[in-house]
Amino acid sequence: MPKIQQGGTRFEKYEAIDEYVFDLFKEARSTFKTVRDIDLRSWALQKSREFVDFPFKASEKWVANFKKKHNMGSRKIQKVVSEREIVDSEILMERAREFREEVLKEAPKYGDKYVWNTDQVGINYEILTTRTLSYKGERATFGFGFSPKNRATHSYTVQPIISMEGKIIGDFLVCLQEPGGKLGPRVVDTIFPAPNLTITCSSSGKL
Numbered sequence: 001m002p003k004i005q006q007g008g009t010r011f012e013k014y015e016a017i018d019e020y021v022f023d024l025f026k027e028a029r030s031t032f033k034t035v036r037d038i039d040l041r042s043w044a045l046q047k048s049r050e051f052v053d054f055p056f057k058a059s060e061k062w063v064a065n066f067k068k069k070h071n072m073g074s075r076k077i078q079k080v081v082s083e084r085e086i087v088d089s090e091i092l093m094e095r096a097r098e099f100r101e102e103v104l105k106e107a108p109k110y111g112d113k114y115v116w117n118t119d120q121v122g123i124n125y126e127i128l129t130t131r132t133l134s135y136k137g138e139r140a141t142f143g144f145g146f147s148p149k150n151r152a153t154h155s156y157t158v159q160p161i162i163s164m165e166g167k168i169i170g171d172f173l174v175c176l177q178e179p180g181g182k183l184g185p186r187v188v189d190t191i192f193p194a195p196n197l198t199i200t201c202s203s204s205g206k207l
Contacts, residue, residue: 021040022066113165116161117161118160120206158175175199175201176200
C-alpha cells in the first residue's frame, strides 16, 4: 500500500481509526450509553484529524463495514438504568472480586473440607418455554400448562450448603409456597419425609 505523509500506511491509519472508535464504543456501552451511527462517524473523523492529508470521510459504507466487523446492530432498548444503578453494580462486582480473592487467600489455612458456600435458588413448579411456532398475524399466542397456572408462575426456594471440595453439608433447606405461610394438614400428612431435607414455607415461596 502507498505511504502517506506523517508516517504509516493507509491500512495502518484505517486500523488506528477502527481501534479508536471501537474503544470509545465499548466504553460507552459498558455504562449503557446510547450510541448511534453519527457517534461512530464523529469519533472516526476526530481520530482522522491526527493524520495530515489523509482523505478520510467516515462514509456510510465505512460505518456499515465497521458495524459488520464488530458485530453491531440496532437494538431495542428494553430497560433504562440510572447512573446510580451502574455505579452500584460496579461497586458490587468489585466487592465480589475482593471477597473471592480474600477467600482464596484464606482457604488454604482451613482446607477445602471446612470452606463452605451457600446460596438460594428459586425454582418454578412447572417450567414452560416462552416461545412456540404458531400462525403469523394471530392476535394472541397462548401457551399450555399441564398444571394450574400458578404452578408455572410461582416458585419454591432451595438452599444447599456446599463445601469447597464439592460435598453437600447438612440438610437441604426447602421453602415451599403455602397460603398464609403455614403448612396445611394435608401437606404435612403427604410430604415426603426425606432425612436430608429441612422443609419450611412462606406465602411467596421465598426465604
